[in-house]
Amino acid sequence: MYNCGCGNEIHPERYALGYKVCLKCGDKSALKQKPYGSIIYDHKTAGSIQITNKATFDLYKKNILQIRKEK
Numbered sequence: 001m002y003n004c005g006c007g008n009e010i011h012p013e014r015y016a017l018g019y020k021v022c023l024k025c026g027d028k029s030a031l032k033q034k035p036y037g038s039i040i041y042d043h044k045t046a047g048s049i050q051i052t053n054k055a056t057f058d059l060y061k062k063n064i065l066q067i068r069k070e071k
Ligand SMILES: [Zn+2]
Pocket: 004, 005, 006, 007, 008, 021, 022, 023, 024, 025, 026
């Protein structure tokens, strides 16, 4: 029996494939690597989509909410 850092058991077949984390932690990690995007209105005729990672997206979202509060 193999245990993940979170305490959950890692399925033996999963471990045999080389995964060192449980399914739940693997999902969390995959979600962090998923691409995120936001619309940037950098020109009056059309916006563009900025593809980014979760950390940058969260920072963008936090800043937008801050700007909306100030208005
Ligand atoms: Zn885990």
